[in-house]
Structures are given as structure tokens and as C-alpha cells.
Amino acid sequence: MSLLETLNQDMKTAMKAKDKTTLSVVRMLKSAVMNEQINLGHDLTNDEEVAVLSRELKQRKDSVAEFDKGGREDLSAQTKAEITVVEKYMPAQLSEDEVKQIVADTVAEVGAQSMADFGKVMGAVMPKLKGQADGKLVNQTVKDLLK
Structure with a gap:
């Protein structure tokens, strides 16, 4: 439906x-x-x-x-x-740990080393998490992993 x-x-x-x-x-x-x-x-x-x-x-x-x-x-x-x-109409939301794992995998995938690669990581990870995680959570997780 x-x-x-x-x-x-x-x-x-x-x-x-x-x-x-x-x-x-x-x-x-x-x-x-x-x-x-x-x-x-x-x-x-x-x-x-x-x-x-x-x-x-x-x-x-x-x-x-x-x-x-x-x-x-x-x-x-x-x-x-x-x-x-x-x-009620949104897809099931991922937990913080699941988001962290997907972001970590994406950081390794694109070879990000520092905050200079922030845009590259966000560009790669957002299509994977579209509608399944809050953008602010994803943004903060990427920043935490790239520090």
C-alpha cells in the first residue's frame, strides 16, 4: 500500500x-x-x-x-x-550504536583522516541513512569520529 x-x-x-x-x-x-x-x-x-x-x-x-x-x-x-x-509513517529509526557503526564503516570506506574530509563522509553516509536517522545525530557522530 x-x-x-x-x-x-x-x-x-x-x-x-x-x-x-x-x-x-x-x-x-x-x-x-x-x-x-x-x-x-x-x-x-x-x-x-x-x-x-x-x-x-x-x-x-x-x-x-x-x-x-x-x-x-x-x-x-x-x-x-x-x-x-x-x-508513525517514518521508517524504523536506527539506534545510536547502529548509526555509529555505519558512519565508522563509511569513514573507512572513503579513507577520511580529518575534519577536512567531513563533507566527503557526509556525502557518502547520508544516502545510506536517509530517513532512518536524524541528520543532527549523523552530523555529530561524523564529527566525533573525525576528531
Whole structure:
């Protein structure tokens, strides 16, 4: 079942359950996926769907950080609930140890020696971890291994 079909089913379920938070998030996700399809002019591949979901998740995480900084606990709590809904559609996330192992393998693979090779390592490791790990975690792990 494609992501759009899943979103449609979940939207119907949320409507029947009168779950306003889930319904609004599912609608936003469906809209984002459909907009991406229109922009690209074809049905989305799994990688493209994950990219859309990752973008939506990142936006919400950034919003939570801003709301917390501004002392808006009400908006922060609402956005955290939205994050929970978005995460249901994301691929399973890798643990920190799994990310560290993949990054270590990639560092050895590209022959990175110092921080000067940071871009080369990130360019090689991000396609491997697309949607399976938070970019900040990957970035920090690469920095730690290249010190």
C-alpha cells in the first residue's frame, strides 16, 4: 500500500474517531505528498516519500525548539503530539550504536583522516541513512569520529 493510500485510510479512521490532531496532521502530510507529486510530475518513490516525511518531521522538531525557547508550552505540547503522528509513517529509526557503526564503516570506506574530509563522509553516509536517522545525530557522530 502506498503512502497516499495509507494516509487516506488513516484520515477516514481519524474522522470516525473524531481525533482532530491526527486528522489535521494526516491532512497536512497528504497535502505535502501530493504537492511533491505535482512538482515532480510523477508518483513518488519510497525514497521521495521518506524525504517528504523527513522534511515535515524536521519542521515540527524545529518548531518545538522555538516554542520551548519562547516559553510557549501550549504550542510545544501540540507540536509534540503532531510529531508522534508523523513518526508513525517514518521508517524504523536506527539506534545510536547502529548509526555509529555505519558512519565508522563509511569513514573507512572513503579513507577520511580529518575534519577536512567531513563533507566527503557526509556525502557518502547520508544516502545510506536517509530517513532512518536524524541528520543532527549523523552530523555529530561524523564529527566525533573525525576528531
